[in-house]
Amino acid sequence: MLNTSDIGKVFPSVTAAVEIGRLRFFAKAIGENNPIYTDEAAAKDAGYESLPLPPSFFFSLKMDVPNPFENYEKVGASLAKILHANQAFVYHQSVIAGDSLTFDSHIADIYHKKAGALEFLVEKTKVSNQRGQHVADMTTTLVVRN
Amino acid sequence: MIGFDEVQVGDELPVLHTKMISRTTLALFAGASGDHNPMHIDIDFAKKAGMNDVFAHGMLSVAYLGRLLTGWVAQNAIKKIDVRFTSITQLFAEITCSAIVKEKFERDGSKLVLLLIDAKDQNGDIKISGSAEIALN
Numbered sequence: 426m427l428n429t430s431d432i433g434k435v436f437p438s439v440t441a442a443v444e445i446g447r448l449r450f451f452a453k454a455i456g457e458n459n460p461i462y463t464d465e466a467a468a469k470d471a472g473y474e475s476l477p478l479p480p481s482f483f484f485s486l487k488m489d490v491p492n493p494f495e496n497y498e499k500v501g502a503s504l505a506k507i508l509h510a511n512q513a514f515v516y517h518q519s520v521i522a523g524d525s526l527t528f529d530s531h532i533a534d535i536y537h538k539k540a541g542a543l544e545f546l547v548e549k550t551k552v553s554n555q556r557g558q559h560v561a562d563m564t565t566t567l568v569v570r571n
Numbered sequence: 572m573i574g575f576d577e578v579q580v581g582d583e584l585p586v587l588h589t590k591m592i593s594r595t596t597l598a599l600f601a602g603a604s605g606d607h608n609p610m611h612i613d614i615d616f617a618k619k620a621g622m623n624d625v626f627a628h629g630m631l632s633v634a635y636l637g638r639l640l641t642g643w644v645a646q647n648a649i650k651k652i653d654v655r656f657t658s659i660t661q662l663f664a665e666i667t668c669s670a671i672v673k674e675k676f677e678r679d680g681s682k683l684v685l686l687l688i689d690a691k692d693q694n695g696d697i698k699i700s701g702s703a704e705i706a707l708n
Contacts, residue, residue, distance in 0.1 A: 447603070454596075454603035455634040456589055459641065477646045480637035484630055488605040504608060505620040509629040513653040519646070 427501050427544045427569060429535045436496045436530040436548075441489035445522040448476045451485065468521075478520040483552055483561055484512065487528045500532070502546055502569045510545060511566035518560040525555040533564070544569040572645055575682040575707040580672050584686070587639040587668040592627050594662065600631045627660035632668075632690040632699050639668040639688065644705055650683065654701030664692040670703070681706050 445465070452462040460467035461477065468476045478486075487493070494504050520526065534547035545568055552561040590596070594612075601612050606628055609616035617625045633654060640649050660666065667690070674685040684707055689700040 450599075451603040451634075454599040455631065455638060457634075457638055457641075459638075461646075471645070473646075479634065480640065480646065480649055480652055481630060481633045482604075484633075485604040485606070493605065494608065505610070505616075508659070509656050511653075511655050512630070512633060513651070515651045516647075516649055 426541070426571070427535045427537075427546060431500045431532050432535050434500065434532045436532075438530075439487055439490050439528040441486040441526055441528070443478055443486065443520060443522050443524045443526060445476055448478065448482070448522055451479060451482055455479075465522075473519065473521055475522040478522075478524075480514060480516070481512075483514060483520075483526070483528075483563055484565070486526055487530070487550060487552075487563070496530075497546065497567065500546070502544075502567060506569050506571065507567045508570065509565070510568040511564070513562075513564040515562040516560075517562075518554070518558055520554065520560050526560070527553045528563075529553070542571055544571065572648065573643070573707065575675070575684070578672055578675065578684055578707065580675060582672040584639060584643050584670040587635060587642060589635050589638075589666045589668070591663055591665045592631070592660065594625070596631070597625060597627060597662070600628055600634075604628065604630060604634075606630060624662055626662060627664060629656045629660065629699065632660055632666050635666055635668050636688055636690055636699065636703075639670060640686075640703055640705070643670075644707070648706050649703065650681075650706050651704040652688075652701070653703070654688070654699050656699055657697050660690075660692065660698045664698075666690050666692060666698065673702070682708065 530550040550563040
């Protein structure tokens with residue numbers, strides 16, 4: 426069970442490097458054939474200094490820690506019961522391979538539906554680059570099926 | 572890249588068809604995305620949790636929606652993506668991504684296009700639906 430007293434709880438920040446090999450692997454895994462996502466020369470021709478970070482990959486880098494689900498499990502959302510309900514990204518600046526991103530997350534809301542059969546956890550994350558620039562925001566809503 | 576004036580409300584983006592989601596797809600996506608949740612790659616774990624089989628990562632179809640958008644405009648034109656996962660995407664699903672222009676507007680001096688986006692399986696069942704904001708000149 427989740428506890429509304431955890432609203433506002435701040436999770437440890439995560440810093441992750443945007444690695445070119447990882448971006449190529451991600452492109453392969455999602456069937457992305459546009460060469461700007463795999464070939465640096467093509468990315469440069471398109472005006473990027475290196476491979477751009479694909480729109481949804483912020484979510485992946487945030488999980489670049491030994492146990493990415495630990496934060497949720499600690500507040501009572503076990504892995505076998507959670508589903509992704511909503512995901513939002515707001516983009517402020519481009520991110521490319523070679524950048525380093527820091528993810529600062531907190532629990533923005535916890536609420537219940539169907540007399541507690543469904544519990545929702547809303548996590549908001551601010552993403553900054555190695556120059557301290559605010560590059561993106563993410564909002565993740567998980568549902569716990571009790 | 573397409574210009575703001577070339578886009579009209581009601582326009583549809585070129586549809587993106589993706590390959591059938593196999594166990595290999597999920598294994599690769601688990602590794603590449605960093606989402607190692609065993610629900611997506613380990614049938615024994617999935618069964619213990621009451622599922623019949625593993626099922627696809629929701630974020631895989633979000634990545635497909637990302638491909639739909641970056642196939643239409645440059646990546647840095649995408650300002651916002653906001654999606655809801657409406658149902659589980661089963662193994663062997665074939666996802667099709669589509670988008671339609673809902674609105675054109677200006678905000679803080681930027682010309683923006685609001686798209687309604689969705690990902691459906693081969694039966695036409697909506698798996699993900701939501702919106703995206705694209706800045707065009």
